Amino acid sequence: MGELERLKKDFELFRREVEQKMEEFEERFHTFDLQAPDSPMVEEEPESFQTQFIPGVRPEVIPESVPEETVEEQEEKPAFNPPPSVITPPTPPRKKEKQGPSALEKVFAAALSIVSPVFHDLFDFIGKIYLHYKKEDKLPVFFMTVGGIVAILLGSGFLLQYAFSTYFVNLPESIKVGSGFAPTFALGWLGLFLYRKKSLYQEFGSALVALSIILNYLIIYFLAAMAAGTGQVPWWEYVLIILNTGLALGFAIWMETRVVAVLTLLGGVFCPLFVQTESIPLVYFVYLWFLSVSVVWLSQKIQWERLRDLMFVVVTLTLEGVFWAGYTQVDTLTQVVFLHLFIYLFFYVLLCEKGFRFKKSLETRDVVWLAGFVVVLLFGLYQQFEFSAFSNSLAMVYFLNALPFIARTVIGRKQMENILWLVFVTVSATLLALAGAIWLDRSLINLFWALEALMLLYIGFLYKSNTVRKEAFFLFLLAIAQSFDTVSGLFITWPSLNFEWMSWVSIVGLALIANLNVVLIGRMEQEIIEGEKTRVSIYQEIACILTPFAMLLPLYAFFPVWFFYPVVLLTAALFVTKVYKKAIWGRFLLLCLFGWTLFHTSVTVVDTIRYAVWDELFDFQSSFAFVGIPFFLLLLYGIRNKVRKGKKARLTILLNISLLYFVFDYILIGYFFLGEYVANFALLVAVLYLLLGKWLQNKIASALGFIVFGLLFLAVWDSILLTGAYHFSAQTLYGKIAMVEIGAALFLLQSLNTGYLKQSLYEKPFAYLRELFYLLIPVIFLSAVNRNFPEYLTYAFWVSIIFPYVLREIIKKRSLVWEFYLLLALATYYAVQSAEIYVFVTGLLVVFGLHLAKNGFGKKGHKHATWKWFFSYNMYFVGLVLMLGGFEFVRDLSFGFVLTGLYCLLLLDFRKHIYPIRTHFKVLYILAITFVILGCLGAYLQSPTYPWLVGCLLIGNGVMFARLVYTRKALFVNQLADKTWHFHFILTQAYLILLYTSFIEILFDKHFHTILTVSLVAHGIILLFHTMKTKYNFVNKVYIPIFIGVLVKLFFLDLKDFMLVQKVIVFIIIGVLLLGSSYLFLRLKERRVKK
Template identity: 25%
Template sequence: METELLSLRAELALLERDNQRRLETFERRLSALEAQLRRDDTAQKEPLAESTAELEDELALLMGTPSEPRQTVEQAHPAPIASATASPELISSGPKSPPQKAGKASVATPWLQEGLASLLTPALEPLNRVWEPLANFYRHYQRQGKAPIFFMTAAGILALVFGFAYLLQFSFNNYLGSTGKITLGFLVAAATTFGGVTFSRRMPYMADYGSGLIALGVILLYLCGYFAGPYYQLVSISVGIGLLVITTGLSYLLALLFVTRVVSMVTLLGGATMPLVANHFDPSALVYLSYLLALALAMLHLSRQIRWPQLAIVTMVLSAAMFEFSISNLDEAASTWGPLLILHGFFYGFAHYALRGLRSELIESKGLERRRLIIIAINLVLFIHISWSMAPSSNTLGIVWLLNLLPWMALAIYSRWLFGYNTASISARVVQSMALLHGGLLAGLAILALCSPALLGIVWCLEGLLLIFLGARFGFISVRSEGYIALTAAGLTMLWQALAWVAGGIVPAPVLLSLSADAGWGNWLALCAAAFTLTRLLQHCADRITAAEHHLTTFADNAFVVFLSASFLLSVGILWPQGMWLLALLPMGFLIWRGQRTGSAFSEWFGLSHYLLLFVPLLASASVVGNLHFYDQIPYGKIASVEAFLSLWMIAALYKHLNMQSTGFSLALNLRKLFYALVPIFFLPTVLYKANGYFPIAVWLSCAIALVLYTRLKLEVLKQELRILITGASFVTIISCVLQEFANWQGFAMSGLLLGLVSMAALLWIGQGLRRKAAGHDWQLTLHRVLKPLFPLAFYYLAATLLIISYALSRDFALALLLGQLYFAGLYIFKPKLAPLRNQLTPLYMLSLRLFEFITLLQVTAVIANSSKAPMLGLYNLVALGIASLLVYQRFFANRAVWPDRRLFNLWALHLTAIPVYIALLAQLLETMWLPAISFALVVHATLLLFQTLKPETQKLLKLSLVLYGTAALKIVLWDMQDFSLIQKIVVCMLVGLCMLGAAFQYQRFLSRNRLPQ
């Protein structure tokens, strides 16, 4: 019977839970229907209907059958009861009973499904995009009742695919050897190529597709040749070479026949790189380079036939890369004459391609094509670079370059015979100019190769300037371009040698540079002269040069500025190493003047950057002596420091003298402000380092200097510095007194303190600090505005002085704090209308109260330590308590500004601080009865607070009164009663009872008064 009763109760609980959720669902449906009836807007009926349908679905889910009609749900609902009745022992078996699990699952499953769906939907979004089409395909078969067929068909197709793949792998590995695989590969490649040819011939509209097939076939042929050679090693090296050559020739003919760019590019890339990949031509680089030369010439011809110039550029780049790769693997003992001769073939082949086919009308309208000019320039640079790297010696290189002068001279003379141009045509003139450029450059390089390497850059520089002059004079932009290239090479060469000369002269500090007048110094001078000459040359021909060359004029002028300054400083460094840094102001002034004269912002700012060079000897000196103190520096470091300091003012004076209103003028003004800001504090580091005892006095002297400077100059930075210095001097003086007392610091701390007191009084007098509104001259009004934020500081400084002096005289810190409290309280009470203190009333009020709390802490500490000073501290603390009570309770003029926001908090703080005051006093006065006396004192304190709550403004102290009553009661009951005698218990109980009755009476009166107005 008990088990059946328990099962019925469990089932009843489940039914109550289900009914509650159904009721909530019905209420939501009713609310939705009422809202629908109230609204006449038909546009909102559909969302309401949808929400109603969702509520019905949710109800159905709660009832356990979401996909069936309501009648079915209602019929199916009693099933759990029947099952529970039929098997009650299952329900009574505890948490493991199946009916209970089924009931919980039927309730929790819909909510669990919704939660999982909301969490997993974003994470599975990428998979849904792939899965949804497959799922739809499956549902299509499922609706037709063919789902098993779908699965079997998909599995069969997948099995056939894998089986066929494994069959092919088995056939290739077991029935086809290496020869069979290569043969099959060649057949497939040939069939692919034949198919591409067929498409290209029979279906012209499929020419692009046919070109792609031809290119694919050529690639397969290259791959088959690679597998037949080095991979499987089925053929010898000669046969492998033959296969690659045949493939290259075939692809070249196909590209030429069908005019296809894809096949031509495949021919170039495959023909140039596959021999090295296949490792056929190693170690004979001569054979490969000969093959590469033939391929490059064929590609140039193909480029002209199919009218695709980009192929020629790719051919040049690829040929240069493969040539470099080939000669990099040459043995050191191998001869380089063969590759050098082949290099000439590349050089003249590409030159012939670039100079052939020039059109007069194109040249007349646009000049030489940029593509041809790029090919000519790159061809010449590559020839010079590679021949330079392969030549056995510089003399041999010079002879080779001189011999190359002859073909270019012949070209200049016989251009008509070589290219078929008319002698008077523009094409012939262009060829002649290119021949002159090549011949002149090679002749100049040959001379340089035969001369000293140190003069290489200078000779190139002269040649480049000459070419630029000739190109500007006769209007040959190509000649000028060649000159710019030569000049760039010369500039980089000379700059490298010049920097190497400087790097070779680096020595340890403090000298830093030890230079001699040799070729490196000459390169600096040559760079300066070249930049100046190029600037003047381009400015002279300004009407005949392009826009890019006008930008080059500006760049050359800026480079001249840099090289001129470097040349001057390094020239000085040869004679006087340390002087090159100290004389940096000379080029700085010249460059600023030049910037003003020429309007060059770069010259001006570069000149200003010379100021940083003054820090080089300063840092070098610091690295020698080990610190940055001016007193310890070597003479050059001291001179640099003074020079850097004075330059802050001199730069602004120079701008003012030149009447410059440029972008650097604002920087000069800021530097001048920095100079004036450093004047008051310039000597402070030295004083701190060498005579730190005078530092408090020196800081006040800095304040005086800053005050005088601001009076004369009226600079904003001096105003801020003056305020910072006075504030800092105050703290420095006070800290020095603390250090002298507690850290045994030997200095004039007290003198600095008194000097600060005099200085503060002088500031109040000079700035009319005690007046609300200053009067007098303009400078007096200005000083008043500047010093006005510092006037309250004077009163705080006076408090610190009073604290320090009183402590120094009495050696009693509590007495000093009490005098400080009296000082702040006196200012608060008697001088609230004083101008500097009108905004300081709250700090004065809070400081007075906090000092009382600090004195209380000292008293408690002394009582705990049983110190002999405890009675005197108690007396001090009573006075401090009286002062604090006076501030908190007495109404003064200043309380109007302080009380509204802080009085209640200060009342709580006062009374909470008063508790340890009388506890400490009772502990001192009473030896045996001090614990009961404390309880009685707490009750008296609580009673006094309760009387104060009769006033409306202090009635919120009632909570503190009740807390004190409760604390006293607990202390008496739990602690005091255990140690009392009978008489003591009677007395204490009577006293406490009387106080409590009085408190109750007053509390009742307070409540009655509060209820009467209601």
């Protein structure tokens, strides 16, 4: 069908739609006793006012008066949408403006033009009914009527199915399924009739033909499923598939419609899915090749290249899936032959035009397809030949495949553009490189990829082609990826290396090529564009990583003792050079390697000292290392300080090193003479260093003092490990002394700074240390109780919260408040763990004692910023006691949850008298709902111990929910009050659903899903009747999800689990309910309007 015919057909369709809408427009005007304006299709203007027609420019008509649109007209106005396939006259050419739709827009317009005529009349009819009911404010009637009709239709269908399965049992299955061809042929005949009847119905007729083809494939699939159990595929199934595919192809050629063309391709390619055979025979590949040729010819005839692209994707994926999965009967040689047939067919489609004449240039999309098919050919052959180290056959096949591209590159150089010539060069070089690599050795294959990448990079710079340089980059990344297997083989026996010379040569070659890439990029730096800088950085990163790796690998394998020194030299050299200035990650990895070698060497030295005898070590090094060095450095510092008074900053390092060595002398000599008791003198040494830091104005000395102070903690830790206990009385003597010294230091360091040091830097840290001393008092109390009276530890936690409470009132430290809440949380946790009534009683006495001491129930006490959360916690703690009491004494999970929910609702109702919950009652409300839902789920999952008691509590919760809903109590009154009430109402409905779901489960176990489905529909209908009052307009947020949930449950769960009789009953009951409710809604609406 030509473009002119399509334009005429679309214009005829558009004109008929405009006339129809004008008739409806005149009818609406007559209802208001107004005269409709003349039709714009026949309107004539005086000669003086006529405008000249310019193609692509619509004349502007200014009427004398334009009537205002009513609300109904504005709502009905979007119902008319012109067909998307209407083509407007072309606009005059302008400066640098887009002329005509893009290719993507044409594809979308064509797709919409296929789909929209099929459903346009149906949607238009439904839209008119919808607008009619919306205009009269009766949308619920519309939805219930449509739902009722659909439900009754489905019920009737299941009823017919039940009749067939009951009264026509002896009829063969193949006849039942095969009888489906009769309606599909009738549907196809109707499509052909409409297609030939009138041009207006051609799109609709072609859509019906497409639907007929789809149904034919579906029936063939079910017929094949019945024959699959025999183990053989009957010949008539292949005949049916070929006939249906041929029929689809003929219709696609005759009608020139894209839908049928796509169905032809997909239905023919996926033939194995229809026949359901375990292996695909040889005839399928012959059939698929001829089908591909036919689809290519069809795409050229209907001028739709997307069909060709779809064929490329579908056929390629099918072949790869069949060959790789072994889902075929043909041998390897035949598979290779068919792989070449398909790939060279694709090459022909991409590279040739008008017979066998080669194209002079290719579009970007075709170049991508060509590269993809080359990759498919390479890896397909690689997989088929089961690659070995010296596979001469595969190398020969690659070489033979390279010959056509080489011939075209040499012979047709003048007949093609430079970019296309470079593409041929790339393909030829790739095939030759792979052939050579496979011919030599597998481990060297990455070098050929890398060399080819270097060649492409040079060609890309030579011809100033960024595309070729991108190919070189990705090819080089492929070479790196090919090396992972080789590199991983070296580290199989780590920490020793499985060194192989061939693998090392491969890595050295990659490193050399990577550096050549960096040098080449540096020479051609002026050719680099803005978007290429990322690739340049990656080149440098790879070179910076591979270079040291290749150099250090043999050194680590053969000279591990000397490995540290070349790492240091190489690190310094690479950080000095500017060749890898953009290799940030490469330098970082090299620095990590340097750190690892330094750490490894240091660990070796430390292990030597640790396992040596202290006497020998001390006697060997005492005269110089531990005693002489600090004094020598201190003497040098004094002398140089006298000579160079102006360079004290450079000489201070000598003083710092000497102070550090004095610490080493104290530790080593003291440990030799005193053993672990050397740590007990750490407090004296630490204070001495702090004083030296003040006197010498040296921060390093003060820092060393704090480090020495850490020896006290080391002594305590050593004592704990030795005794296996944490409390004070079980520690060793040096551990007890260290604990006392730590406590004294925590309290006295602030006084030392205030009295002598007077350092502002230490003011806050020392204040925090004294604060820590106060925080440790409850910990010491709990430790003593745990040591002497462990059975009363849970009671001690409640008593311990008194300490931070009282201290907070004295010294006003915020950390004590945090400790108070932490101890409160721990006390609650251990009370829950113990589940003892006396522990809860103790907790209630302590917390409400403190509560009453601050008048926590009143407004004045609750305004106390420090303890307001504690006062609120007490209210929740009572609920926790009730819930755990229900769990422990009634032994019923659901009872505890429901009782706690009722308590929360009562607090919510009496919130005016309980001030701590007034500022965060929303949290209490959410907790109430959560506990009630958990109680319902608990009752649903496990039968309650006292069902009547749980039922009464559930009813009580329901009463409280209803009271809150209809009185709107306990909801804050501000701008969001209505929204909050809506949310409350929705949650109440959710609670009701859970409630009657639980009762239905208990009372009607066998028919639970049936009754629940009908109950949910009835619930949604009741909520829908709420909308007759304006204040319940928001209820659509409830009944719409309920109806959607019923649909999901019905079609995804019930249809699978229900028996056929249940399906009939449920659908018919739902249909009757919806239709009856629709009628009742209309009657009540009319009465309400009359009143």
